[in-house]
Amino acid sequence: MRYRTRLYIDLNILAQNVDKLRSLCPNNKILFMVKGDAYGHGMTQVVRFANTKLKVKEFGCATLGEARHLREELSDLQFEIYVFSDTNLEFQSCTDYYLNRRIIPVISNFEDLDFFLGESDFAHFPLCLKFNTGMNRLGIEFKDIDKVINRLKANKRDSIHHLFTHFGQSSDDIAEGGAVWNQYHEFQEIKRKLVDADITVKRSSASNSGAIEQGFGLDETHIRPGLMLYGPTALNPEVRTKSMWTGKVISRLETYVINSFAVEKGEPVGYGGVPCPNKGTMALIAIGYGDGLSGRMRFPTLTHKGKEGRIFGRVNMDMTQVYFENIEHFDLNPQEHFVIWGHEQEDILRFSDQTGATPYEVFCHLTPRVPRIYSLE
Ligand SMILES: Cc1ncc(COP(=O)(O)O)c(C=O)c1O
Structure with missing residues (x-):
């Protein structure tokens, strides 16, 4: 136990940051990223506070372990949890966790998509898809959109619960015709193709802190802030003057x-x-x-x-x-x-x-x- 070396976390500041974010983005719901133990601030306490006091209903983790931990520690609360990268969907014990604890995997490749669509237990479970629009890290490729549509049709899926993409360079200046701008346009194209194929996109999000701070990518149902809600701008030093963010560090x-x-x-x-x-x-x-x-x-x-x-x-x-x-x-x-x-x-x-x-x-x-x-x- 230590008494004087400590990370003191003022949850009132988190409340103020969420208020500020809501007034910057009045038309978007918040999917609050709490992976990495809420960016080092303690996932359980942060989620409990954000859910009960700030009425945030959706949270994002990176791993199934993080999501399980939240479900176990906060079994008295109602919220959605998404697992973005380390999903381990195909392991039976993990599949059970998703199904029994309502933890939602974000599907980023065809192996997982085929597994998900092929499992009858997932037939009524929310389907979330992530597309790679140019960050080149994780996600289904734009060129494969018709394959995705065919798979969904073959499995009688006519809606996507949440469609995601992630920006690779939103900490830099987002300029027309630049990398982030192109990513967002490709994302719009993906949505259009799905809608044209009569697949309903119920929720969608693209913007992380850097984009939100520049007012970019807000024509979606959701935003996915992480860093900014803990306080700091996500923008690189040379472009910080472009940030609209006035949050404080929690x-x-x-x-x-x-x-x-x-x-x-x-x-x-x-x-x-x-x-x-x-x-x-x-x-x-x-x-x-x-x-x-x-x-x-x-x-x-x-x-x-x-x-x-x-x-x-x-x-x-x-x-x-x-x-x-x-x-x-x-x-x-x-x-x-x-x-x-x-x-x-x-x-x-x-x-x-x-x-x-x-x-x-x-x-x-x-x-x-x-x-x-x-x-x-
Ligand atoms: C898929 C996804 N969405 C949103 C975020 C939040 O990003 P930031 O902390 O820059 O707001 C992250 C974090 O890396 C992420 O991986």
Whole structure:
């Protein structure tokens, strides 16, 4: 158990983010992506809150294991769960989970489609299809749309519960004629072909955070935000001014100062004895790579009591040095609170830009050793 190194999660901010998103996209329902343990924030607590308090009814996972976990932990709640990639549909034990727990697999290839259509147990189960429109990762190809239609007709399926595609470059500027724009046009073409073949598309979605923030791909029943609901923009630094997103970060990563001391120019510090380039103050904080700070990250700056320091020397498993270069007599008390990132987007974006890890990675790197503490202040 740890008391002062923790990820503090303010669910009120999640509520505000959902409100903001709903006013940006009043015509779209939210399919909230909670894979990766809700981007490191604790899937069970996030889904419970979003479902009961914010009336979000649909959630997206990557794996069947994540979806099972949600069903088991939240058996008192009613919501839909989609499994997007690691479906394992063809294993009998997994098939049973889908059927008995109403977990909806997203089908992205012909093997799974044939299996699904061939299983009589799935005859009345929601059919969800994902098309590859140019991201080239997962999904049925546009050129195979007639094959899909033939398969559906042969199996007397006249509707698709939810039709998906996923954008590969929505963190960049979405320009007319560009990659995302072309993907979306292909998606429209797929929908048109299905409708022309008298197959009803009940739900559809394409837009993840980067697209939503640019107001793109909203002519669908749903949107599929992940990162933005946890706070940060998904846009790359060069195009962030294009973002309409004003959400706040739902988490604050806190630790405390274990020790602090003055350093001289050339003084070796920590493992490997990395020499200080100048005199200053060194703070040792109680968080390390065992918590998810990586020694491979480029070193970020951290601001404490209005002064800028930077992570210095080797990150340890349990501790990290923060170097306040040329700042002497810095009034740092052992035991005092130290915030790595707070609720302003700028904090985590700076951390992520400086370390070279995306905000997705920064969140997901946090290990279970960091307690997640939830608050509704
Ligand atoms: C299929 C799918 N939809 C939506 C999202 C959400 O993306 P983001 O977190 O960028 O909003 C993801 C995440 O990678 C995804 O894989």
